[in-house]
Amino acid sequence: MTELGLPEGIQACLFDLDGVVTKTAVVHAAAWKEMFDAFLREREGPGYRPFDAVGEYGEYVDGRPRADGVRTFLASRGIELPEGGPDDPPRADTVHGLGNRKNELLLEKIRTGGVQAYEGTLRYIEAVRAAGMRTAVVSASANCRDVLRAVHAEDLFDVRIDGIVAAERGLPGKPRPDTFLAAARDLGLAAGQAAVFEDALAGMDAARSGGFGYVVGLDRTGQTDALYAHGADIVVKDLAELGGNA
Numbered sequence: 001m002t003e004l005g006l007p008e009g010i011q012a013c014l015f016d017l018d019g020v021v022t023k024t025a026v027v028h029a030a031a032w033k034e035m036f037d038a039f040l041r042e043r044e045g046p047g048y049r050p051f052d053a054v055g056e057y058g059e060y061v062d063g064r065p066r067a068d069g070v071r072t073f074l075a076s077r078g079i080e081l082p083e084g085g086p087d088d089p090p091r092a093d094t095v096h097g098l099g100n101r102k103n104e105l106l107l108e109k110i111r112t113g114g115v116q117a118y119e120g121t122l123r124y125i126e127a128v129r130a131a132g133m134r135t136a137v138v139s140a141s142a143n144c145r146d147v148l149r150a151v152h153a154e155d156l157f158d159v160r161i162d163g164i165v166a167a168e169r170g171l172p173g174k175p176r177p178d179t180f181l182a183a184a185r186d187l188g189l190a191a192g193q194a195a196v197f198e199d200a201l202a203g204m205d206a207a208r209s210g211g212f213g214y215v216v217g218l219d220r221t222g223q224t225d226a227l228y229a230h231g232a233d234i235v236v237k238d239l240a241e242l243g244g245n246a
Contacts, residue, residue, distance in 0.1 A: 005242030063200025177210030204230035
């Protein structure tokens with residue numbers, strides 16, 4: 001292993017955004033809960049079962065493109081809605097309408113609460129780049145670029161594959177490996193030459209099925225066992241644990 005805690009031969013590091021680079025995973029979870037609880041309350045009345053912002057968020061929503069998260073959670077509850085379209089208003093009871101409603105809540109929470117980065121991750125990325133490795137951010141979020149700019153981290157990445165780029169290229173999102181594979185290709189590397197850094201179970205599945213050289217799980221919410229079960233080679237609570245003076 002190198003001083004950065006990575007196997008020899010790794011030439012690039014691919015980082016998820018929310019929960020890995022920035023402290024926005026909890027903001028996403030809160031926005032999903034607020035949206036789903038309001039929807040379920042209106043649909044089922046006061047006896048509705050609330051959305052679990054830990055278990056259900058991690059299993060059905062975290063790391064997936066927005067509409068996929070809506071579909072997967074609704075299917076788990078046996079609820080069917082019209083698909084609608086990406087331009088549906090946030091009040092529409094469609095898959096895309098609920099997704100847009102969540103994004104509206106998320107942006108408001110970011111505006112009022114701001115965005116913070118994990119300093120250990122930023123220092124680790126700087127160490128990776130100083131060692132001559134290339135970096136990419138791979139996120140399902142359509143707000144990825146704005147969030148990176150908010151924490152002055154946009155210049156830390158050679159490649160960005162986010163929700164906007166994935167839509168433009170027709171790339172399916174996590175748990176499919178396509179977005180990570182696209183990042184590796186954009187860096188001119190094979191999957192086996194890159195390490196993936198993820199906190200979401202869907203991201204773990206994507207990294208493992210894509211055949212990446214090393215998969216690092218970030219445990220921010222006490223799901224170490226689940227991260228290993230979904231394919232992590234190692235799980236840490238902060239990238240400082242890997243070395244590189246992070």
